[in-house]
Amino acid sequence: MNPRDWLRRLPVVTRLVLAVAVTMALVLTGAAGLVYWRVRTALDQQLNDDLTTYQRSLDAAVRARTPLPPGPSGSLQQVLDAHGRVLRSSDALRHQPLLAPAELDAVAHGATVRRDVGSLLPITADTLRLQARHVTTGGQPRVVVAAVRRGHRDEALRELLAQLALASALTLIAASYVGYRTARGALRPVERYRSGAATLADGVPHTRLDVPADRHDEITRLGHTLNHMLDRLQAAAERERRFVADASHELRTPLTLMRAELDVALHRPRTAGELTDTLRSVDTEVQRLIGLSNALLDLEGLGSGHHLTRARTRLADLVEAAVARHRRTAEQAGRVLSADVPDTAIDVDARWLQPALGNLLDNALRHGHGTVRLTATVHEGGLRLTVTDEGPGFPPEFLPRAFDRFARAEASRTSEGAGLGLAFVHAVAIAHGGTAHAENTAHGSAVTLDLPC
Structure with a gap:
C-alpha cells in the first residue's frame, strides 16, 4: 500500500499526533545536534590547545637535547628517528610506535599529523589524541609524537548524548500527549455534530446541534452552518410534503370530475348532444391537467440554474410581447392595460421572463379591477418590473x-387556476438572482420583480 494512502486511512487525531511527533522529532534532533556540535567543538579546542602546548615543550626539549618534560595527566610522548625506530618513549608505550608508516612518511616531508586513537562509541580503553611533527636536532631529523588522553572529553560527550536523548524523548512524549489532547479537544465538537447529524438521519425531527453561544472559532462556525443547513433542509422537507399534498389534491379534483362525467355518460344511453357536452367537460378537465403539468414542469425546470440563458434583449419588445397576449382580454372586460417601459436593452432570459410577466398580467385581469399598469425602470444595473391593479388587493393572511x-386566496379558490402563477414568477426572479414581492397599495395590489440585468 502506498504510504500516502495508508496515512489517509488513519483517523484525523492519529494523523495530527503523527505530524506533531515527526515535526518535534526533527526539531529536537536538530537542536540536540547543534548543542552536541558546539560542546564537542569547545572540548576539542581545549584538548587541541593542551596538545599543542605539550608538543611545543617536547619539540624544544628534543632540539636542546634535554630530558623530555612531563605533560598533562596521562599524557604520552615518543621520539622516533627518520626510519621509525623509537629513540625515547613513555613507559606506558614501551617501544610500540604510535605512527603508521604512511603517517611517518608524511611527517618526514614536513606535514603535521593529528589523529585519534580509540572511538567515542562504542566505549574503548586508552583513547588518545596524538600529534606528530618533524624536528631537527644536531643535524639529525627526528619525529616527535605528543599524545594526551581523551577520557574526560569522551566521558563528557557520552554524558551529554545521554542527557540530550533523555530530554528529547521526554519532550517528544510530552509534545505528542499535548498534541493528542489538543486534537481530541478540538475535534470533540465535530464528533458531537456528527452524532447529532446521525440522529437526524435516523428520522428524529427538529434535531439541532448544541453549539456554544460564547465562542466564535472555526468549529463553532461550522456548527452554526450545519444548524442553518438543518433549518433549510427541514423547511425544504416541509415544503415538499405540502407540495405533494397540494399537488395530489389539485390532480385528484379534475380526475374525479372526469371519472364522474364518464360514469354518468356510461350509466345509460345518451343522446349525441349529451355525449358532446360530456366530452367538452372532460376536455376542459384535461386542459386543466395539461396546464397544471406544464406549470409544474416549468417550475422544476427553473429549479436548476443551467436552464437559464441570459441574452441582450430590448426591454420594450419583451414587455410588448407579454402585454399583446392580454390586450383582447382587457378590451373584452372593458379594462385598460397600459405599459410604461424605457427604450433600453437588458441581459435576461426572455424565454422565462416573458411568461412570468404574462402570469402577473393575467392575475391582475382575473382578480383585480380597473386599470392594470406594468411599469419598468432600470437603475444601476438593476431592473424593476411592477404590475398594479385597482382591485381589492390580496387578503392580508395570504x-x-x-x-x-x-x-x-379563499376568494379565488372557485376560479380557474391552480395557484402556480405567482410561484412561477417567484422562481423566475430567483433564477435571475433577484427577488419578488407582493403588497397591497392604497389603490389595489402590486407585485414587483427586482432583477439584476
Whole structure:
C-alpha cells in the first residue's frame, strides 16, 4: 500500500499526533545536534590547545637535547628517528610506535599529523589524541609524537548524548500527549455534530446541534452552518410534503370530475348532444391537467440554474410581447392595460421572463379591477418590473404565502387556476438572482420583480 494512502486511512487525531511527533522529532534532533556540535567543538579546542602546548615543550626539549618534560595527566610522548625506530618513549608505550608508516612518511616531508586513537562509541580503553611533527636536532631529523588522553572529553560527550536523548524523548512524549489532547479537544465538537447529524438521519425531527453561544472559532462556525443547513433542509422537507399534498389534491379534483362525467355518460344511453357536452367537460378537465403539468414542469425546470440563458434583449419588445397576449382580454372586460417601459436593452432570459410577466398580467385581469399598469425602470444595473391593479388587493393572511406553490386566496379558490402563477414568477426572479414581492397599495395590489440585468 502506498504510504500516502495508508496515512489517509488513519483517523484525523492519529494523523495530527503523527505530524506533531515527526515535526518535534526533527526539531529536537536538530537542536540536540547543534548543542552536541558546539560542546564537542569547545572540548576539542581545549584538548587541541593542551596538545599543542605539550608538543611545543617536547619539540624544544628534543632540539636542546634535554630530558623530555612531563605533560598533562596521562599524557604520552615518543621520539622516533627518520626510519621509525623509537629513540625515547613513555613507559606506558614501551617501544610500540604510535605512527603508521604512511603517517611517518608524511611527517618526514614536513606535514603535521593529528589523529585519534580509540572511538567515542562504542566505549574503548586508552583513547588518545596524538600529534606528530618533524624536528631537527644536531643535524639529525627526528619525529616527535605528543599524545594526551581523551577520557574526560569522551566521558563528557557520552554524558551529554545521554542527557540530550533523555530530554528529547521526554519532550517528544510530552509534545505528542499535548498534541493528542489538543486534537481530541478540538475535534470533540465535530464528533458531537456528527452524532447529532446521525440522529437526524435516523428520522428524529427538529434535531439541532448544541453549539456554544460564547465562542466564535472555526468549529463553532461550522456548527452554526450545519444548524442553518438543518433549518433549510427541514423547511425544504416541509415544503415538499405540502407540495405533494397540494399537488395530489389539485390532480385528484379534475380526475374525479372526469371519472364522474364518464360514469354518468356510461350509466345509460345518451343522446349525441349529451355525449358532446360530456366530452367538452372532460376536455376542459384535461386542459386543466395539461396546464397544471406544464406549470409544474416549468417550475422544476427553473429549479436548476443551467436552464437559464441570459441574452441582450430590448426591454420594450419583451414587455410588448407579454402585454399583446392580454390586450383582447382587457378590451373584452372593458379594462385598460397600459405599459410604461424605457427604450433600453437588458441581459435576461426572455424565454422565462416573458411568461412570468404574462402570469402577473393575467392575475391582475382575473382578480383585480380597473386599470392594470406594468411599469419598468432600470437603475444601476438593476431592473424593476411592477404590475398594479385597482382591485381589492390580496387578503392580508395570504400575503406571507403568496408565492408558495398551490397557494390561493379563499376568494379565488372557485376560479380557474391552480395557484402556480405567482410561484412561477417567484422562481423566475430567483433564477435571475433577484427577488419578488407582493403588497397591497392604497389603490389595489402590486407585485414587483427586482432583477439584476
